[in-house]
Amino acid sequence: MEPLETARALVAWTPFLAGGFVWNIVISLTAMAIGTALGSVLAVMRTAARPVLVRASLALTAFTRNVPTFVVLFYLAFVIPVEFEIDNIVYPFPAWVKASIALAIAVVGFVSDNLSTAIRAWRGGNRGAALLFIPGWTSYFVIIVMASSTASVIGVGEIVSRCNTVIGATGRNGLMLWVYLYAMTWFFLFCFPLNLLMARARRRLQTRIASPVKATDVAAAKATDTD
């Protein structure tokens, strides 16, 4: 296929793909909101005085760490109904919410681990170290945005599944490589600068902290990743 023709096709489909990317952001923000709320509860429980609470929180955190997001996605798609009827009103349970819930499970583990560290630092009077939670959280948001592409496998109309729609609609297999690369560029342009900014924020915070945090602690704080 002609390069010019390919470029023209990509430009023509850009608004459609951009609309898909908005969905990636919406799914990710929802996942972060749910995950942060639940993860905060676990983090507070972990720093509590009662050992029972600490143990329960650790167990739940370990659970969220070991469950694969990708499998949960299929689980929710297959097992949870698509609409509920309560008092004659039909409430939909859309696929994108299921994707957010699946991703939120990973966020719960991350927030539980990192917020409990931050809470301890705060109580120990080390405010700067506690504030490291913020760039860490934002970097994790970037990871979740990338993971939100997996929502395409359960039929959410985000950017990757819209790529497939574009390829199907144009019927040109030669376009495939370019459409996928184009979508990849979207992710890179969103994720890379944000990640760079957060790395910078982290370094500034670290230099401001009177007693410097060891590199290993920072590495450990970043460790909780998602698939």
Next chain:
Amino acid sequence: MGLRSIAALFLILLCGLSSGEAAADRLDLIRKRGTLIVGVKGDYPPFGMLDIDGGLVGFEPDLAWEIAKALDVQLQLVGVTSANRLQKLEEGSVDLIIATLGDTAQRRRIATIIEPNYYASGVNLLMPHGKPVSDWTDLRGQKICATQGALFNRPMAQRYLLDLQLFNGTRDAKLALRDGRCVGWLYDDTAIAGDLTRQEWAGYGMPLPSSMVSPWGMAIALDARGTAFERALSDIVAGWHRSGLLMEIERRWNLKPSAFLFDAHELWRRRTPGGKLLCARQPDGEWPAECRNKAILTSTDVGGLQRIGLLVKEQTGLNVTIAYDDYDRSHFLHGLLVTLELVALCLAGSLLVGVAGAVAIDARVPLLSRAVKGLATVARMTPPLLQIYVVFFGIGGVVVQTYGWTFDGMAVTALCLSLYAGAANIFAFLEAAAHLREGDAAFRLRPSSLRSSLPAAVRVAYGPLVATLVNVVKATGMASAIGVPELISASTAIVADQGNADVMMNVLMVTYFLIVLLVVRLFGMLERRMVRHGTA
């Protein structure tokens, strides 16, 4: 925390999640909603396909319009695939599917199929001309591409001992045939006939006789059997056979006139000597036996382990086919094996990429280090699923056209996940090296001194490394997106055949959970050994 307590917790959560209920009277719901939601195919021209505006059109969408008109409601069409159509029905996201669904005794156990049937088709093989194949038995042990969820996959595989390669949709299966991953594509003769009219399949043909001719039925949820909704649909289809509307729509889409529709038109208009319609409802509400699908009226015989399994199903509602059904069990175990292979490949690959990349960057070779760092950044800042698509479909498509080489789905997945996770490992190693330089300014990850420097770096970076490796294990399921027959593919294929989503999804989840737990424990053991032998 103990393994047992995690497992107990897990089960509690699962029980809470897995209950769902369908609406009792669907026709009321549809009238209340004012819209009929029909699942049709988007990848099956001319029965169901996308037009240039992305709308669903074809033989089956036309039928859906006729039904909406008859029920006096709006119509919403939803695209479904062979793999998910019965699932969508069961979960209630569509009211009805008209999606090239073959009517079989087994399907009738998981959905309510509307009688009379509205079309019929058989199964055939699309393959390049010039292959010395004249009979199905010539294909024994050969690789055959197939689309997940098609009802003939299993009997054809069993009868002719085909080595089926299952793909997520017809597009992927056809691409695989084009790329030479298999001898032919096993699919419905009506669909293949549609493809053969197109230029892109010149040089291909359908040399074998069609097998397993079976009628197609519209389907509604299993619990809608005997409802007003079923009766209304049934009457509508009977009316079509009498008026000849189906033949008219068949002509509209340039389909070869089918013997099935011709015969049905005759049958449903036939009158008894008394002048009444032969195919009229009996007092019990059923159609007379001569107007029904003959294949369904004969019962299938079961025995042995299968009888016990079906007994469990009848008693408890749990259809654990992987316990009693040989085909499903070997399918699932094969998936487990593939997943474990993938796990091993990804773990080794991402460690290798991590070490090699970190050494290349830490060596500070002017151009190389910069290039590796750039690549690692791109690999880390783009979604692995997209990377897999780019390599498998994008680059793989170009390579097969130019050189004739086909990419292996498992290798592509292992490569992409190794790069994605490996990139994270590179940065973990580099950070560890920087930390070690605080104590020993001359510390470097050099190839010559790797034997002493690597263990030190691993010890410092152990936490982040393990986190990344555990994540790559969790991500191996992505291979299912490109048709690698691993655990998720196997489980969804079984659900598509058997309709036992609740059982299979729980089995899948627990299996994956145990795999991850195993890997976590393995790394915990390694860490304890490292501490014991630690020299740092």
